[in-house]
Amino acid sequence: MPPVLGLSPRTGSLESLREHNLLRVIDVLLERGVASRADIARHTGLSRTTVSSLIADLSDRGLVTERVGDDQRDTAGAGRPPVLLALDRSAGAAIGIDFGHSHLRVALADLSHTVLAEAERALDVDGSAGEGLNAAAELVDEVLAEAGVPRDRVINVGMGVPGPINHRTGIVGSTTILPGWADVALGQEMERRLGLPVVVENDANLGALGEALFGAGRDAQEIVYLKVSSGIGAGMIVGGRIHHGAGGTAGEIGHVLVNEDGHVCRCGNRGCLETVAATRGLLEQLSRTHGTDLTIEDVIGLARGGDPGCRRVIADAGHHIGQAVAMLCNLLNPARIIVGGDLSAAEELLLDPLRGALRRYAIPSAAEDVEISTGSLGEQAEVRGAVALAIGEADRPLMQATGGRFAAQGS
Numbered sequence: 001m002p003p004v005l006g007l008s009p010r011t012g013s014l015e016s017l018r019e020h021n022l023l024r025v026i027d028v029l030l031e032r033g034v035a036s037r038a039d040i041a042r043h044t045g046l047s048r049t050t051v052s053s054l055i056a057d058l059s060d061r062g063l064v065t066e067r068v069g070d071d072q073r074d075t076a077g078a079g080r081p082p083v084l085l086a087l088d089r090s091a092g093a094a095i096g097i098d099f100g101h102s103h104l105r106v107a108l109a110d111l112s113h114t115v116l117a118e119a120e121r122a123l124d125v126d127g128s129a130g131e132g133l134n135a136a137a138e139l140v141d142e143v144l145a146e147a148g149v150p151r152d153r154v155i156n157v158g159m160g161v162p163g164p165i166n167h168r169t170g171i172v173g174s175t176t177i178l179p180g181w182a183d184v185a186l187g188q189e190m191e192r193r194l195g196l197p198v199v200v201e202n203d204a205n206l207g208a209l210g211e212a213l214f215g216a217g218r219d220a221q222e223i224v225y226l227k228v229s230s231g232i233g234a235g236m237i238v239g240g241r242i243h244h245g246a247g248g249t250a251g252e253i254g255h256v257l258v259n260e261d262g263h264v265c266r267c268g269n270r271g272c273l274e275t276v277a278a279t280r281g282l283l284e285q286l287s288r289t290h291g292t293d294l295t296i297e298d299v300i301g302l303a304r305g306g307d308p309g310c311r312r313v314i315a316d317a318g319h320h321i322g323q324a325v326a327m328l329c330n331l332l333n334p335a336r337i338i339v340g341g342d343l344s345a346a347e348e349l350l351l352d353p354l355r356g357a358l359r360r361y362a363i364p365s366a367a368e369d370v371e372i373s374t375g376s377l378g379e380q381a382e383v384r385g386a387v388a389l390a391i392g393e394a395d396r397p398l399m400q401a402t403g404g405r406f407a408a409q410g411s
C-alpha cells in the first residue's frame, strides 16, 4: 500500500513534521466530520497559523473543502459563523450497519459523516447469524446503488450487534445472550460477503459513540448511554473513548440483579434488570391484563393517554433502571446519562422515576453531577455510531480513501 498522500511517516525532519501535522488535521476531520480552523487548532494543539497553512495545503490537493452546514453556530461567541471544513466527498465513503433485536439498518456516509443513503428492514436477530448477515449485505448493495457510490470508494464498514463482543476474537462473547450468533466470526463473515473491511462493536457502545459525537452528549467526555429496547445495554464513554473492559463485554447492565426471586432471564440468571425493564419484560407483565398483541409503541401511547397499568410498568422500569444506574454513577461519575432505544420514546414517563431512584440510591455528589436525558438521534444513534466507528478505525483511512486519486499517481 502506498504511503498516505505520498507522505512518509518517518520523523526527524521539518518536512516529516509537517506531514505528521497534516495527518493530525485529517484525523480531526475524520473524527468530527466538519470542523472550523479554530476547532482543529484546539483538537491538535497546533497554532491557528499552522492550521491555516496546513488547510491551504490540503485544499490545494482537493482533499478538504469548505462546507455549509445547518449548525454553523460560532462556539467562540459573537461574530459571523466560522467557516466549516470537511474532507472532500471524493475522498471516500463509509458504511454503518446496525443490528437491533428486531430490525436491521444500514447507512452510507461520506467522510464528513454526512449520510448519503440509508435503508432498513425488519429482522429477528434471534434467528441465525447467516440470515442476518446476508440481509445486511443486500442492504449495503442497495445503499451503494442508491447513492451511486462505487464499492471501491468505501474505506471501512462498522457493524453493531446487540450482544457482548469479544474484542480479541470479534465473536459474540456469550452463548446465551445471542444464541444464533455465538461462535460466528462476525467480522470475517461480513468481510467475505462484502469484500470490504469490517469492524464489529456492541450496539450500545455505538449508540454511545453516535450520541457523544453528534447528539445529546456532544459536549461531555464522560457519558453513559443506555439502550432500552427488547434488551438493555449500556455504552460507556470514559475520557472521550468507548470503555470496553478487558474482554469487550463491559456495560452489560441489563444483567445486573434487581430481584433475587424474579423471572429467569435469557442469560440464565434470575431477576436481571432486563426481566423487569426491557420492552420484552414490560409486554410480558401486561399480557394478563392487556392481552398479548400489544407493541411497545401501543404501551407508550396508552400510558400517555392515562392507562394506569401501562403507566405503572413504565414507571417501574424507570425505577429499576435508576437503581442500576445509581450504582454505575457511584462507580463512574458520568456527566451525562443518555437514554435511547425503543422505550426512550416514553420520555418523562420513564425518566422521572429513573431520576427519583437515582437520587435515592446514588451518593448525592454523583447524582448532582449527572444530567439525564433521552438521546437526540433517536433510532439513528447506533447506525451513526457505526459510521463513526468505520471512519475512526479505518486502517490509515486516507491511504485507502485517496487510493484512487493520489496513490495511483505515486505508485
Ligand SMILES: [Zn+2]
Pocket (backbone or CB within 6 Å): 254, 255, 256, 265, 266, 267, 268, 269, 272, 274
Ligand atoms: Zn440476565
